[in-house]
Amino acid sequence: MANQEEPVQIRTKNGRYKVNKNLPDQRLAAKAWYDYLVSFLKKRGVEFSKENPCLGRRAGKLFLLLRVDDIMICGCKDGVQKLIAELKKEFVISYKIAQFPGDEFEFQKRTYRLCDDGMDIMPGRFAETMIKLFEEKYGPVKCQQVPCGDEGQEI
Numbered sequence: 251m252a253n254q255e256e257p258v259q260i261r262t263k264n265g266r267y268k269v270n271k272n273l274p275d276q277r278l279a280a281k282a283w284y285d286y287l288v289s290f291l292k293k294r295g296v297e298f299s300k301e302n303p304c305l306g307r308r309a310g311k312l313f314l315l316l317r318v319d320d321i322m323i324c325g326c327k328d329g330v331q332k333l334i335a336e337l338k339k340e341f342v343i344s345y346k347i348a349q350f351p352g353d354e355f356e357f358q359k360r361t362y363r364l365c366d367d368g369m370d371i372m373p374g375r376f377a378e379t380m381i382k383l384f385e386e387k388y389g390p391v392k393c394q395q396v397p398c399g400d401e402g403q404e405i
Contacts, residue, residue: 251374252282287316294336308333315357322357 255278258269272279288298291306296314299305304316312325312333321337323330327349337343344357354363363370381391 252279255282272280273327283319284316290340294333320357 252272253260253357254270254272260267272282287355288303288306293315295334296306296308306314306316308314308325308329312323312329314324314333315322323333327347328348334343334345347353348355348362348364351364351366354361356362359376361372363372385391
């Protein structure tokens with residue numbers, strides 16, 4: 251999606267090509283994508299924090315967090331749906347709206363579940379994968395209690 255700062259030429263067995271868009275894993279691709287996405291969002295009224303340029307807001311009612319090609323949007327349903335419609339005009343996107351207690355969505359390999367009193371954040375499958383790899387090399391992991399109150403044991 252993002253243009254090269256300067257067009258790049260590549261050579262393959264089928265010939266030479268001029269590459270106008272950034273390719274995955276290209277050194278400057280992440281920065282170019284960020285600049286492209288931020289520019290797109292700024293044209294639609296999103297202001298970004300100077301202290302943390304991954305945090306944005308629109309009209310003080312819609313807030314978003316950028317992380318490479320993931321966006322978490324929080325706000326009133328109408329505002330969220332409007333921004334999603336604007337994004338769909340330019341990009342191929344997938345999204346999930348969490349609105350009621352029990353609704354879930356994923357962001358950055360974690361699952362978020364809305365609750366009556368807030369939100370539960372559950373780790374992704376990374377921990378399970380690490381334990382499996384550890385056990386394959388060193389044997390079974392021992393389960394043990396952590397010295398803390400009963401509340402911590404339940405978690």
